[in-house]
Amino acid sequence: MTSRTRFSIASLALPLAVLAASPAVQAAHQDAPAAPSSTGRTAAPRDTEVASDRAITSEVRARLANARTLDPAKIRVSTTDGVVKLEGTVRDDKQRTMAMELARSVRGVTAVSDELRAGTD
Template sequence: MTSRSRFRSARLALPLALLAMAASQAIPAAPTDAPPAPSSTGRTTAPRDTEIASDRAITTEVRARLANARTLDPAKIRVSTTDGVVKLEGTVRDDKQRNMAMELARTVRGVTAVSDELRAGTD
C-alpha cells in the first residue's frame, strides 16, 4: 500500500470514527413545553393572579365584597363558583349596579371568568 492510499483511508476513517462516537452517546431528551392555557370567551382581559384559590374561598370573598358595596343589596344576588368561574344571579336596580357587581367579582384572586346572569330592574 502506498503512502498516498494510506493517507486517504486514514482521512476517511477519522470522520467515521467521530460519527460512531457521537451516535453511541446518549442524546438528552428535549424539554417539553407546558400545554397552552385554555381560553374562554368569558375570561377577563386583564391578567389575573394565577394562584389557585378554592371555589369556596372565592365565593366567600365575592359575597363579602358585594356586602361591603354600599349601593348593592347582597341579599338579592346569589353567588356560586365552579373552577374559578363566578356566576352572579339575581336582581339589581340598574346597569350601573350590574357593572359594579361584575367588577367586584372580577377583582377577586383566583377568578378566571364571571358569568353575568343578573337582571336589572325590580321584580
C-alpha cells in the same frame, strides 16, 4: 496509552462531531430552556396558589356586602372551577357592572357569568 486505545478514541471522535453538528441536535439544544443561574428565588415571584371555589364565593360575597350601593341579599353567588355565577336582581346597569367588576377582582376568578336582572325586584 497504547495505539489500540488511541485508535478507539479517534474513531469515536469523528462520529460524535458529525452528530453534534447535525441540525436536529442543534435545534434541540437551542430549544432547551436555559439552566437557572442560581437555585434561589426567581426574579419575579410567581403566584401559584389556586383559590378554592368556596373561598372565591366567600370573598365575592364579602366584597358585594361592602359595596354601599348594592344589596347583597338580592344577589346569589356560586363558583365552579373558578367561574363565578351572579344571579338575582340589581337596581340598574351601573350596579350590574359594579357587581361584575367586584367579582372579577377576586383572586382565582377565571370568568364571571352574568345572570343579573336590572330594574326588577
